[in-house]
Amino acid sequence: MDATQRPLVVPPRIGLYAEEKGLFRLMQIMLEGLMIHRPDDPIGFLIELLLLDNDDIPRILLLGPPASGKTTLAMWLSKHLSAPWLSQETLLDSDWSTLMASVREFQARKEEIPEDLWADLLEERLQLPDCLHNGWILEGFPETREQARSLQAAGIIPRHVVVLYAPDIVLLERNLGKRVDPMTGEVYHTTFDWPPDKALQARLVPAEGSSETATAQRLLAYHRNYYGTLLSFGAKMKLINADQPCADVLAQVLSHIEAPPASPAAFSLRILLCGPPGAGKSLQAALLAQKYGIVNVCCGQLIKEEVADGSKLGELMKPYLENGWPVADNMVLKLLSQRLSQWECHVRGWVLHGFPRDEDQARAMLHADIRPNRVFFLSISADTAVQRLSYRRVDPVTGERFHLVLRPASHKEVHERLRQHPRDAEEAVQLDVDRHQRLSGGLEAFFQGSIPTAVLNADQDPQTVFEYIESYLVRPPPLNPPGTLFQSMGRET
Structure with missing residues (x-):
C-alpha cells in the first residue's frame, strides 16, 4: 500500500488477514491488559501476555x-x-x-x-x-x-x-x-x-x-x-x-x-448478490447502498464505465462489448480488484452483483482475494424472470424506465411513446435465463462450503426481500464462523 498515491489503494488481502487472524481482538486484549494492570514496563508486559497464549481459556x-x-x-x-x-x-x-x-x-x-x-x-x-x-x-x-x-x-x-x-x-x-x-x-x-x-x-x-x-x-x-x-x-x-x-x-x-462469541471488530460488509436475470439484484444492491452507505458495484456498469474512460484496460475490453461477447475473466477480475481495493470500499464495504456467473469465476474471484462475507442467492422461476424483463419499457424522451405490469406509465402519451430495449425482447431474455441456469449450477454449493450463504425467494415484494437480507446483515459475525452461517429463508417450497 502506497500512502502517497491517490486514490488510496488497500489490497483486499490486508483486511482478510486481519479478520482471519483476529488482529482486532488481539489488540483489544492487549489494550485491556494495559489499562487494567498499568504495568511499569508495558512492552515487557505485552510480550509476556502474548507468550501466555491463553485468550480462549x-x-x-x-x-x-x-x-x-x-x-x-x-x-x-x-x-x-x-x-x-x-x-x-x-x-x-x-x-x-x-x-x-x-x-x-x-x-x-x-x-x-x-x-x-x-x-x-x-x-x-x-x-x-x-x-x-x-x-x-x-x-x-x-x-x-x-x-x-x-x-x-x-x-x-x-x-x-x-x-x-x-x-x-x-x-x-x-x-x-x-x-x-x-x-x-x-x-x-x-x-x-x-x-x-x-x-x-x-x-x-x-x-x-x-x-x-x-x-x-x-x-x-x-x-x-x-x-x-x-x-x-x-x-x-x-x-x-x-x-x-x-x-x-x-x-x-x-x-x-x-458458543462462539460475536466479534467486536470493526466490520465492513462485503456482500455478493447472485441470481438469474430479473431476480432484482440491482434493486436490492441500490437499497443496501442507500441504507448502509456501502459501495454499489455493478460489474456490467463498471465495465461500461472503464470502456468509456478510454483506459488501457478499457481499450482491451472494447472489442468484447462491440461484438456482444462476454469479457474475459482475467480482465474482469483485474477491474474488480482495482475497484474493490479503493479506500472507500475498504472502509465502507461493498455490494457486488453481476459477477461471478459460474463456479470457475467464483474460484478465480476468491483466488484474487475478493472474498465476500455475505452471499445471497435470489431465486425466481424462469417464467417469472421472463415476465419481469420482457415487460420493461423505456421512455426515449426522458430516459425513465417503466414496467407494463408493475410500474405502468401514468399518462397515455407517455405510454404510447415507450420503447422496448432489444435485450429485453422475450427471446433474448429467455436465452439469458437459460444461460444462467446452465452455468450457475454449482455456484451455490461452492460458496456454502466456505462463506455464510443464504437462499431467498425473490418472487415477492422487493421490500420483503430486502427485509430478509437485512435480518441476516444485522447479526454480528462470530469469531470463528462456520461454513454456512445462515439457513435458507423465504425459499419456495
Whole structure:
C-alpha cells in the first residue's frame, strides 16, 4: 500500500488477514491488559501476555442462591473443561498464599474478611500455572456488589457469568436433603443424587448450614444482594433455571459458554448478490447502498464505465462489448480488484452483483482475494424472470424506465411513446435465463462450503426481500464462523 498515491489503494488481502487472524481482538486484549494492570514496563508486559497464549481459556463465575446446585455444577464443569474449581472454601483451605496470615487474623477475631483481601487472595491464586494455562471456574463468589467491584478493581474480569435461579420453596426442600462426603468434598442428595455405594452412604454427613432456618437466612441475604451483583456484570450474565435435572442445567451452561462469541471488530460488509436475470439484484444492491452507505458495484456498469474512460484496460475490453461477447475473466477480475481495493470500499464495504456467473469465476474471484462475507442467492422461476424483463419499457424522451405490469406509465402519451430495449425482447431474455441456469449450477454449493450463504425467494415484494437480507446483515459475525452461517429463508417450497 502506497500512502502517497491517490486514490488510496488497500489490497483486499490486508483486511482478510486481519479478520482471519483476529488482529482486532488481539489488540483489544492487549489494550485491556494495559489499562487494567498499568504495568511499569508495558512492552515487557505485552510480550509476556502474548507468550501466555491463553485468550480462549474458560473464565467463569457461577453464581446463584443456596441449594441451586452451584457446587455440583462447578465440579462437573471443572472435570469437563479441565479447569480449576475455586470457591471461598478452597481458597481458605490451602496454605499456598502469603496472605493467609492476614486471613487467619480475621478468622481468629471472628470478623468478616474484607472484600479487598478476598480480591487479593483470589488474584494471587489466579496467577498460579494451572489457572493461567487452563482457566478457572469460580463458584459462589462474589456475593455482594462490593465484592464484585473489588474483583473488577483487581483486574479479575470473567468471560461468562452464569446465574442459577429457582423458587425459594424448591431451594429449601433441596437443602434439607443435601449430604457431603467428608473425604472428597463431593455433594450428594437424598432424593436426587443418592450414591449406590453403601460404604459411601455410611460416611455422608449433612451439609453445614443445611437446616431450614439457616437456609432461609441465607436466601434472604442472597435476595438482598442479588440486584447489586446484577448491576456489576450486566449483559455478561446468563440466567439459567436450576429447577430441572442437573444434566439439563449442565447442557445449557455448556451450550452458553462454548458458543462462539460475536466479534467486536470493526466490520465492513462485503456482500455478493447472485441470481438469474430479473431476480432484482440491482434493486436490492441500490437499497443496501442507500441504507448502509456501502459501495454499489455493478460489474456490467463498471465495465461500461472503464470502456468509456478510454483506459488501457478499457481499450482491451472494447472489442468484447462491440461484438456482444462476454469479457474475459482475467480482465474482469483485474477491474474488480482495482475497484474493490479503493479506500472507500475498504472502509465502507461493498455490494457486488453481476459477477461471478459460474463456479470457475467464483474460484478465480476468491483466488484474487475478493472474498465476500455475505452471499445471497435470489431465486425466481424462469417464467417469472421472463415476465419481469420482457415487460420493461423505456421512455426515449426522458430516459425513465417503466414496467407494463408493475410500474405502468401514468399518462397515455407517455405510454404510447415507450420503447422496448432489444435485450429485453422475450427471446433474448429467455436465452439469458437459460444461460444462467446452465452455468450457475454449482455456484451455490461452492460458496456454502466456505462463506455464510443464504437462499431467498425473490418472487415477492422487493421490500420483503430486502427485509430478509437485512435480518441476516444485522447479526454480528462470530469469531470463528462456520461454513454456512445462515439457513435458507423465504425459499419456495
